[in-house]
Amino acid sequence: MTSVAYKRYIEYDFNEVSVNPSRRKNKKKKTFYATKLFMVVVLTGLLFISILFGYAAISEIKYQVYEHKQAMNDLQIKIEKNKIELEAMNKTSIIEDKAVHELGMKVPERQQIVYINAKGEESGIKRVSIAAQSVESAERGFIGNIYSSILSLGFMGD
DSSP: OOOOOOOOOOOTOOOOSSOOHHHHHHHHHHHHHHHHHHHHHHHHHHHHHHHHHHHHHHHHHHHHHHHHHHHHHHHHHHHHHHHHHHHHHHHEEEEEEHHHSSSSOOOOOOGGGOOOEEEEEETEEEEEEEOOOOOOHHHHHHHHHHHHHHHHHHHSSO
């Protein structure tokens, strides 16, 4: 026996798609949960990235504070060093030694010393008289002669 296939014709309405309503609801639920899960993962990732950037900013500020403290300590050391140098420069023995050896200066002799006496103050102006030592004119030298000439003119003194 031979069998022949039976042809059956079914009419379809192409405008109306018939999908099982339970499948449609399941697909919507799966899409909703997938979207929700994706958003949670993205927001969690953004949270962790923002925390990392916060720690990076804090670390950078701490490093800047460290650098400023180091610079401040260096300046404190430099200030102390300069204070020590200043104290050393102000010692009279060092000043005298430099004056004698480097500049060729000498300690003044008794004949070269001139004393100045200040007498009274009138309206804020000091009147000064110069009392010269009794020095021979030969020992005075050029400056001594000029000094005695000025004294003889009477500009200074009472």
